[in-house]
Amino acid sequence: MKAIIQTGFAVATLFFSGSAAFATTTYLSCEFPTSKGIPQVFNFALDEAAGTFGVYVPASGSQRMEKGTFAGGKASLNEGSVAWEIDIAKGSVIRDQRMVGEKDGGTCKTISHARSGFEE
Known part of the structure; x- marks a missing residue:
C-alpha cells in the first residue's frame, strides 16, 4: 500500500510540475x-507553449503579441523592419533594426507579470 501511495504521489508531482x-x-x-x-x-x-512573443514599450505604452520562433533556449521574432533574438538563459537580446541597417544588443532580467506592462 505504501508503494502505491508513493508511486501515485510521484506521478502527481511529475504531472503538476x-x-x-x-x-x-x-x-x-x-x-x-x-x-x-x-x-x-x-x-x-x-510563451513557448503557445508560440507567442510579446513586445511592450514602456516609454510609449505600445504593446503587440506575435507568433515567434523558439529553439535551443532562444526566442526570436521577425517584425519586418525589426527582428529580435533573445537568449533566455544568458539574459541577452539582439535587436536588428533592418529599416536603418543597425544591430545592437542589450541585457535582460526576469520580471513578474505585474511589472511587465502586459495586460491579461
Missing part, C-alpha cells in the same frame, strides 16, 4: 544602452 512548466510565460525587461546614458527599455512576454 510538467504542466506548470509547460504553461509558464517568461517575462523579461531588456535594456539597450544609448549615447544619452538613459537606457532604452523593452519588455517581452515569451
Whole structure:
C-alpha cells in the first residue's frame, strides 16, 4: 500500500510540475544602452507553449503579441523592419533594426507579470 501511495504521489508531482512548466510565460525587461546614458527599455512576454512573443514599450505604452520562433533556449521574432533574438538563459537580446541597417544588443532580467506592462 505504501508503494502505491508513493508511486501515485510521484506521478502527481511529475504531472503538476510538467504542466506548470509547460504553461509558464517568461517575462523579461531588456535594456539597450544609448549615447544619452538613459537606457532604452523593452519588455517581452515569451510563451513557448503557445508560440507567442510579446513586445511592450514602456516609454510609449505600445504593446503587440506575435507568433515567434523558439529553439535551443532562444526566442526570436521577425517584425519586418525589426527582428529580435533573445537568449533566455544568458539574459541577452539582439535587436536588428533592418529599416536603418543597425544591430545592437542589450541585457535582460526576469520580471513578474505585474511589472511587465502586459495586460491579461
